[in-house]
Amino acid sequence: MAGVPPEQIREQMIQVKEITDKPFGVDLLVAIPEQVDAAIDVIIDEGATSFIGGLGVPRRVIEKCHEASVKVMSMCGKVAHAVDAANAGCDVVIAQGTEGGGHTGQVAGMALIPQIVDAVDVPVIAAGAIFDGRGLTASLAFGAQGAWIGTRFIASEEAHAALVYKQQILETESDQTVISRCYSGKPMRVIRNDYVDDWSKRPEDLKPFPQQMLVSVQNATMGLLAGLDSDIDPDKACMPAGQGAGGIHEILSAKEIIARIMSEAEDNIVRMGDLIQ
Template sequence: MNTGAGSTAADAARTYPALRTRICELFGVRHPIVQTGMGFVSGPRLVAATANAGGLGILAGATLDLAELATAIAEIRQHTTQPFGVNLRADATDAGQRVDLLIREQVRVASFALAPRPDLIARLKEAGVLVVPSVGARRHAEKVAGWGADAVIVQGSEGGGHTGAVPTTLLVPQVVDAVDIPVIAAGGFFDGRGLVAALAYGAAGVAMGTRFLLTRDTTISPEVQRRYLEAGVDGTVVTSALDGVPQRLLRTEFIDRLERSGPLRRLARSARSAARFRRLTGTPWSRLLADGRAMRHSRELTWGQVLLAANTPMLLKAAMVDGRADLGVMATGQVTGLIDDLPSCAELIDRIIAQAQTVLDDLQGRGPDGDRR
């Protein structure tokens, strides 16, 4: 079992205190780099590989049922002794049971895509589990900080999946000035230059999704990864056609057709997707309806938008699990247009830290031998 031995390049970077940030101590990791909990992407293999490389890997728990989540946590533990996190849906009807599972398993971090209720935060914190919600607006960061969150992931508009309209370069310093907890910057990061830039804005590290998706440690099919690698910075689209809420996806013929279709056709497709999702997972209609009511309340969606949201799990699965890029959707950050390789997680994190050190050397006017130029 690989327990996460450090590399020469990464260890050398420890000479810079700036690269040992608040989240390193908080999470118990070597480097201020977080791999986000991407549905159908962030499985046990990717999470364990990230943890062993010195970052914080986050398991995508929202697309797993309770039993599958327990199995995935056990599988991660078979491959690493390092800390990791689990992403949960705060509006799930069984959110309380999932929180209980994380507490029993002594998972280090509970990550939330939506603001968790204060009572869930309190239960987790009392049990020693760190709470790290993801937000896209200053007011949301202020709210979860006031409720006791330990840190917050702040995603700018460049990020993939559901996203807001404010760029990372404006949102991160705004949130850093508004809250006292560590801020982790997300949206547009893929290398050591970005890490140093995030630290300069006052963030305590970076969170990356697309960059980790494009590694050899994911289970994504080569065909789907090829589609990501071939996309340019203009190869993404922010659309509400999928589930009624803006999200950034790879632009494909399927997405173009979806955007051209009318509301009634979208609703019909959503109803079919909901039925297919129910058959696949065995989820009772009563559970789907209860989740829909919770989603409608937490996101202030109309019932039409809730029905549209039934598209998302099955269409993401079609691409990310089944490899059908022609029939599914692929969430992505704009940064996909700047990525052209598939390193391992260890190679990626080592490279980021080594490049960050070089950037800091250059900023201080020092050469590679340490002498001031």
């Protein structure tokens, strides 16, 4: 969740609990300090079993979560960030390659994931342009214990995303996402549009995070991230997406997506095992 006030987080968590009794987590941009503490209180109060920080997790947040038996995960785009997260007490590190959508780093997943696996003593989850069973298989081969999949699930029936956003993902080729600071002030991989192109011509006008995000809110570009499904202009809307968008061709149910990924991964693992016999 990005820019979502604590009470809206509570509302969405209540909705989740109404449809499942399974464990679930909440992902936030914790780099916005005035939102963090109130949001964490809600996450704990409403019974999440894990908290995921998109832009680092302050040690006090980790300690507060652990006191409530909530696991803490941190998205990391550099080996150094992963080491810092593990040393601070994070239970899981999510190693996101630059191919991934949303806020991202500069190192490709093929290089980053195994290096982070070697550098930390906590479980590592692979992320970045993973959209099918081949990506899951590769993640496991790199030493990760699972895969963090974003863009593929935005293009799902259940996703809390506007139809125009889902359709844009289906129409996006792998070379039509770009990394830009124009929406938040931090590097973010998004679907290229007129708004992104305009800012690319005047980088000197970009402000740091979170001031640039406030500019984006004023320009009405962040509606999709706030869950709006109407009055969305794809020529300026912030639409995070990874390079894996080029391999996504249909909107499916989350159940079907998971079933396909698992089936493909199992077939790949068997096939690779046959190679060494």
